[in-house]
Amino acid sequence: MPADYECCRFRGSLVALNAATGDQVWRTYTITEEAQPTRKNKAGTQMWGPSGAPIWTSPAIDPQRNVLYVTTGDNYSDPATANSDAFMALDRDTGRILWSRQMTAADAYNSACRMPDKANCPDANGPDLDFASAPILVTLSNGRRALVAGQKSGVVHAVDPDREGAFLWSTRIGKGGTLGGIQWGSAADQSN
Known part of the structure; x- marks a missing residue:
């Protein structure tokens, strides 16, 4: 990302479309407020924030509660927000x-953090632990429901969808990192 790029204004969102017409029914942003000017980088370029918290994957659908569940990635610029690296209903x-x-607070990171001058890198500088797998x-065998997803940290988390996402458990299954951890095609076996 070049130092003269005004990073960043993008906000993750989920859009519902009418299947028959293609018309937008609603759009919800993971960051409710629009990005505002924050600071100037080392090159004098205006920086913006908050930004990011993208939704990398498809939502889980809960017809019992009429709810969609998504997981989000990190913020791209400061300030970090409460809906990044999160489960959302x-x-x-x-x-x-x-x-x-x-699941991970204060995670603001973008590709500029890997550059020698780090001109557009947020002050937080990571740790870059997006949720990169679908919820x-x-x-569970005890009849309790859980919402489960893996993070780039290499940790699988479970929250209770029936108690506003109350934390249930987490377990590390891999080393994790910016290019590792748990990404994409997760699955669950309901019989085990």
């Missing part, structure tokens, strides 16, 4: 955010 009809449970809604 949205009303399926309106897109209204019902709850959010952050999976499962029913």
Whole structure:
């Protein structure tokens, strides 16, 4: 990312479309406020924030509660927000955010953090631990439901979708890192 690039204004979002017409029904941003000027980088270029918290994957659908669940990535610029690196629950009809449970706070990172001059790197400088796998809604053997997803940290997290994302457990299954950890095609076996 060149030092003269005004980083960053992008906000993650989920969009619902009418299947018959293609018209947008609703759009919900993971960061509710629009980016504002924050500081100037070493090259004198205006920086913006907050930004990022993208949704990398497909949502999990909960027809029982009429809810969509998503996971988010890190912020791209300062200030870091509460909905980055998080599980989020949205009303399926309106897109209204019902709850959010952050697993890694203060994670602001972008590709400029790997550059020698780090001109556009946020002050937080990582650790870059996006949720890069889709949330999976499962029913445990005790009948309790859990929302499970893996993070680039190499940690799988579970939260309770029926108690506003209350933390259930987490376990490390790999080393993790900016290019590692848990990414993409996760699955669950309901019988085990």
